[in-house]
Amino acid sequence: MVLSYQDINAQAGSRWRSLTSGNLPWVRVGSALCGQAAGCEEVLDALESAMERHGVEGNVSHVGCLGLCFAEPLLDVQFPNGPRIFYGNVTPESVNRIVSVHLREGNPVTPLALGFLSNPDAAAGEEPPEGIPDLNLHPMRVLEKRIALRNAGNIDPGDIYQYLAVGGYQALHKALTSMTPEQTLEEVATAGLRGRGGAAFPAATKWRFLSGSNAPVKYILCNCEEGDPGAFNDKAIVESDPHTLVEGILLAGYATGAAHGYIFIRHGHDGPIERAREAVQQAQELGILGNSIFGSDFDFELEVALTGDSYVAGEETALMDAIEGGRAMPRYRPPFPAQVGLFGKPTNINNVKTLSYVPEIISQGGEWFAGIGHEQSTGTAILCLTGDLNYTGMVELPMGVSLKDVLFNVAGGVPGGKDLKLVQTGGPLGGVLGAEDVDLLLDFEVFRNAGAILGSGGIIAADEDTCVVDLTRALIAFCQYESCGKCFPCRMGMSHLLEVLERICRLEGGAEDLALMRNIGENMQAGSLCGHGQLGFNPVSSALKYFGDEFDAHINGRTCPTGRCLASRYSPSQTRR
Amino acid sequence: MDRLRQTITEAVHGQSQPTVTVLSSLLAVQDAIGYIPKEALEEVAAFTGKTVNDIWAVASFYPNFKFEPLCQHTVEVCWGTTCHLVGAMPVMKSVLDTAGLREAGDTPDKFLSVGYNTCLGACSQAPVISVNHRLVGRVSPETAARRVSGLSALPKPEDGHGQ
Numbered sequence: 001m002v003l004s005y006q007d008i009n010a011q012a013g014s015r016w017r018s019l020t021s022g023n024l025p026w027v028r029v030g031s032a033l034c035g036q037a038a039g040c041e042e043v044l045d046a047l048e049s050a051m052e053r054h055g056v057e058g059n060v061s062h063v064g065c066l067g068l069c070f071a072e073p074l075l076d077v078q079f080p081n082g083p084r085i086f087y088g089n090v091t092p093e094s095v096n097r098i099v100s101v102h103l104r105e106g107n108p109v110t111p112l113a114l115g116f117l118s119n120p121d122a123a124a125g126e127e128p129p130e131g132i133p134d135l136n137l138h139p140m141r142v143l144e145k146r147i148a149l150r151n152a153g154n155i156d157p158g159d160i161y162q163y164l165a166v167g168g169y170q171a172l173h174k175a176l177t178s179m180t181p182e183q184t185l186e187e188v189a190t191a192g193l194r195g196r197g198g199a200a201f202p203a204a205t206k207w208r209f210l211s212g213s214n215a216p217v218k219y220i221l222c223n224c225e226e227g228d229p230g231a232f233n234d235k236a237i238v239e240s241d242p243h244t245l246v247e248g249i250l251l252a253g254y255a256t257g258a259a260h261g262y263i264f265i266r267h268g269h270d271g272p273i274e275r276a277r278e279a280v281q282q283a284q285e286l287g288i289l290g291n292s293i294f295g296s297d298f299d300f301e302l303e304v305a306l307t308g309d310s311y312v313a314g315e316e317t318a319l320m321d322a323i324e325g326g327r328a329m330p331r332y333r334p335p336f337p338a339q340v341g342l343f344g345k346p347t348n349i350n351n352v353k354t355l356s357y358v359p360e361i362i363s364q365g366g367e368w369f370a371g372i373g374h375e376q377s378t379g380t381a382i383l384c385l386t387g388d389l390n391y392t393g394m395v396e397l398p399m400g401v402s403l404k405d406v407l408f409n410v411a412g413g414v415p416g417g418k419d420l421k422l423v424q425t426g427g428p429l430g431g432v433l434g435a436e437d438v439d440l441l442l443d444f445e446v447f448r449n450a451g452a453i454l455g456s457g458g459i460i461a462a463d464e465d466t467c468v469v470d471l472t473r474a475l476i477a478f479c480q481y482e483s484c485g486k487c488f489p490c491r492m493g494m495s496h497l498l499e500v501l502e503r504i505c506r507l508e509g510g511a512e513d514l515a516l517m518r519n520i521g522e523n524m525q526a527g528s529l530c531g532h533g534q535l536g537f538n539p540v541s542s543a544l545k546y547f548g549d550e551f552d553a554h555i556n557g558r559t560c561p562t563g564r565c566l567a568s569r570y571s572p573s574q575t576r577r
Numbered sequence: 578m579d580r581l582r583q584t585i586t587e588a589v590h591g592q593s594q595p596t597v598t599v600l601s602s603l604l605a606v607q608d609a610i611g612y613i614p615k616e617a618l619e620e621v622a623a624f625t626g627k628t629v630n631d632i633w634a635v636a637s638f639y640p641n642f643k644f645e646p647l648c649q650h651t652v653e654v655c656w657g658t659t660c661h662l663v664g665a666m667p668v669m670k671s672v673l674d675t676a677g678l679r680e681a682g683d684t685p686d687k688f689l690s691v692g693y694n695t696c697l698g699a700c701s702q703a704p705v706i707s708v709n710h711r712l713v714g715r716v717s718p719e720t721a722a723r724r725v726s727g728l729s730a731l732p733k734p735e736d737g738h739g740q
Binding site: 033034036037038039041069070072226227228229230231232235262267268269270301303304305306307308309310311322323324325326327328384385386387388392393394424428458460462466471474475477478481482484567568569570571572573 | 594595596598599600601602603604607625634635638639640641642655656657658659660661662663666667669670673680681693695696697698699700701702703705710711712713714715
């Protein structure tokens with residue numbers, strides 16, 4: 001039986017009130033990939049047994065990624081109508097103390113607390129807990145503007161009712177009941193939303209290619225392949241708040257007249273796959289996916305499709321080949337996907353982040369979104385901060401914040417008082433940016449003019465101990481391993497580049513090697529179908545631009561200044577066949 | 578042998594999602610038995626109406642497909658950019674040394690398989706390894722070696738997650 005929108009919301013509201021204002025404390029444990037790697041499963045086991053041992057009752061939810069990954073395993077305790085008290089880097093031992101003192105006796109364990117977040121539902125004038133800092137004043141959160149991540153770490157991603165209770169599917173309801181598809185598309189155009197997968201192409205322009213087609217079957221594809229090392233924000237959104245994405249896909253379908261969609265994820269990323277499947281199923285059960293959604297004449301079917309391991313499967317035409325079940329290799333263009341795409345039908349492909357902005361754009365209006373950000377780069381940037389940084393994690397910052405601020409304030413700078421040497425942005429193909437040039441604003445054009453790529457938002461910091469030649473070798477080893485092999489300049493060029501870089505790392509490079517690499521790079525750029533080959537020389541060219549003297553030391557000085565190249569080096573000997 | 582065939586057939590025919598393809602069928606087999614034997618290539622070919630060659634073209638493209646039965650334990654070392662920068666190479670060396678291997682691959686007794694992963698997706702916890710598909714972050718060469726030698730003491734994969 002399909003319930004009305006009002007009935008669904010009423011159910012969601014009463015379930016939410018029982019969690020937040022019943023009698024029991026609510027414990028939320030970060031369980032995304034970052035939490036799992038930090039050991040949240042041991043923490044959850046310890047929590048369960050400590051609650052049993054101390055005879056404490058409470059609601060325990062698995063939530064996604066709050067962004068403060070450096071503090072994982074991270075959990076928080078909230079008593080009805082009270083603030084959320086967060087505990088970072090918890091261990092089975094500290095969990096025991098949190099249960100016996102905080103959950104049982106109601107007193108926060110102040111020395112263990114990372115911070116608090118006040119309860120938006122509580123009456124005004126609530127006393128902040130004594131001796132515990134406001135988590136919103138933490139460097140990682142103070143500049144944040146959460147749009148796509150607004151629910152991440154706050155709600156149980158496996159429960160559609162929690163999403164509904166915090167305003168979920170209101171934007172879809174609004175569009176279906178009071179906006180035409182054209183008005184919906186126009187709102188996204190007004191927002192100036194640009195693709196967050198790397199190309200920064202205006203989303204509304206792309207959607208118009210699809211809405212202009214009268215074909216009976218059209219597809220909306222959501223790309224969550226996300227093979228970029230150092231970027232995990234797409235997976236984190238799907239793991240933390242999959243319904244925001246489902247709602248965004250539905251709105252894209254409504255705006256473009258498409259009734260079919262796929263979410264495309266790499267096999268083996270079990271958390272995101274499970275969350276996405278669960279979300280689709282729950283939405284189907286409530287009639288939010290299927291026929292006549294919310295009583296309108298809009299129908300939409302959504303499916304989760306998996307790819308095998310392939311970085312190039314994230315390229316939009318290769319992605320379609322993988323969904324069709326073949327080898328993930330890019331297609332020739334034209335015809336463009338909007339004319340001949342998946343299964344030969346008109347197709348639109350967007351990144352997870354791009355689609356996840358759409359519900360808030362429809363709720364709050366395109367003008368509101370356009371008012372955030374910097375010049376032509378509206379909205380926010382969702383960044384993954386990793387590497388040699390004090391605070392690693394995921395943040396959503398308004399466009400226009402400087403990268404220097406991101407590195408030294410938001411992420412707390414480089415540990416151990418060391419100097420920053422470089423940052424690597426936009427995935428392996430994005431190349432490196434020397435420390436002297438990090439005073440850039442987060443803005444697609446500013447980055448492009450500086451020869452860098454904001455890309456999917458991965459920002460990897462490297463300190464002074466990093467050997468640039470070794471890093472370049474590692475980046476090219478990745479690109480070589482992931483070349484799909486369709487275009488020979490990329491397939492052979494990557495292997496050749498790697499061979500030369502291995503030689504330079506062994507301190508056996510020759511004077512002609514730099515010119516040789518440049519020659520290979522030019523051929524790759526000219527002769528490859530997709531960005532993998534076209535941009536594949538970026539790691540080398542950018543490293544040479546900033547750190548030419550280090551290559552010189554390896555080649556002419558026969559020495560590795562950091563000594564990294566003298567240690568054991570490994571990379572896969574076998575690649576795709 | 579018949580049981581293997583039966584498991585493969587069930588995996589291929591039991592796919593519940595609307596879009597069933599060569600790749601989805603291969604992934605279903607991989608999920609069911611952990612590798613793609615010759616029988617699976619034949620079964621998927623029959624199921625999808627294609628040739629064994631067509632199926633092999635797809636299976637050989639994606640490096641997550643294995644073509645031999647799995648070892649008892651699997652350890653993957655992430656060599657993504659972040660992990661590389663903060664110490665994946667010494668971790669790899671330590672894991673290989675502990676396993677008695679010179680390069681990634683299976684131990685001769687099929688006890689342990691050591692491999693690479695291009696990115697396990699938990700970059701904020703780098704360096705990361707996965708032990709029987711469970712993530713372990715912020716490893717050092719020493720803690721990674723302990724995870725691997727901990728596996729030797731416990732014979733079953735599901736008991737092998739260390740302390």
